[in-house]
Structure formats: structure tokens, C-alpha cells
Amino acid sequence: MAELPLAGQRLLTFVGDIYEDLELWYPKLRMIEAGAQVTVAGPQADTVYAGKNGYPCTSDAEISQMQTVDFNGLIVPGGFMPDKLRRDANVLRLVREFAEAGKLVAAICHGGWIPISAGVYQGVRVTGSPGIKDDLVNAGAIWEDAAVVVDRHFVSSRKPDDLPDFCRGMLSVLTCA
Secondary structure, eight states, rough: OOOOTTTTTTEEEETTTOOOOHHHHHHHHHHHHTOOEEEESSTTTOOOOEEEESOOOOOOOOOGGGOOOHHHHEEEOOOOOHHHHHHHHHHHHHHHHHHTTTTTEEEEEGGGGGHHHHOOOOEEOOOOOOOGGGHHHHOEEOOSSSEEEEEEEEEEEESSHHHHHHHHHHHHHHHHO
8 A cells, every 4th residue: 555645634624605616525535545634614513515516515523613733734625615704703713823833725716715814825926716816916915827836835726627736736735844
């Protein structure tokens, strides 16, 4: 059996209604494949959330109960979900704590809205959906049009087609520590 580079690591990802199906499931399964334990937290625990394309995801835990100290990193999928979740004080607290601790903060597509609202992208090189480029720039981020951008412990990608690069970016951050 192959070595598991993330054995013993724990990752947190958010879920909510109208999440981007591939942007949650592909990284979740890829990180599990690499040996990580992934906790999916939503506004409510043990709740089924519908993806943008109809694929369901049941939350493992409630966002308000999550503690940064219990995880090595955070993955923020896109879809329409981030626009609602970024209004949750606990979501913003978690993102700020992960960023301040130098732990992985990974966002793809519209997932970048959440770190924007948490105020952690000032001076950070990022990418994201072209639809939120202006939001990223106005938040003080340094925009790049690339499949993946890794700036210290921040990883970002533009769209589902970038998921292989996004996951490689996360793996590079998580295996450097």
C-alpha cells in the first residue's frame, strides 16, 4: 500500500445549500485518499444540503462547534453557498483563526468570498472565479489568472476544471509543515 502523506492530519470543509458539488467532493475524497480525516461542517449537524447540481452532502458537524486547534487546514468550496455562509460570524472567526495560525486556507471559485469577508486576503496572491475578481482585488488581494495560486498557506483556484491543481497545491502546503 502506498504511503499516505496526510496520515494523522485533520481538515475542515464547509457545506451549505447550493454548494458547488465537485468543489466539495473532489477535494474531500482526494484528501481522504492521501490519509487525512475530513470533517464537513454546515450550519446544522447531520443535515443534508443540496449541491448546485443536485448532489447531496450530509454535514458531520455544526460550524459553530468547530475549533481551529482541532484541524490542520480549511477547504472552502464555491457555488452560491459562500455568499450565505460569509454572513456567519463563526465561519469568519474560523477563517481568521486558520489564517492567523498559518494553517491551510484553501478556497476555490466563489469560495473566495468567505476569506474576503473574513478580511484575510490583504496582500495575498490569489485567484478565483473571474466573477469575483473585482471583489478579491477590492479586498486587497493580488489577483492572478492561474489554475492554482499558492501564497504561503493560502491556496486558491478558479473553477472545477482546476481541481487537480487545487488539490496538488493543498498537498504541497500540508506536506511542508
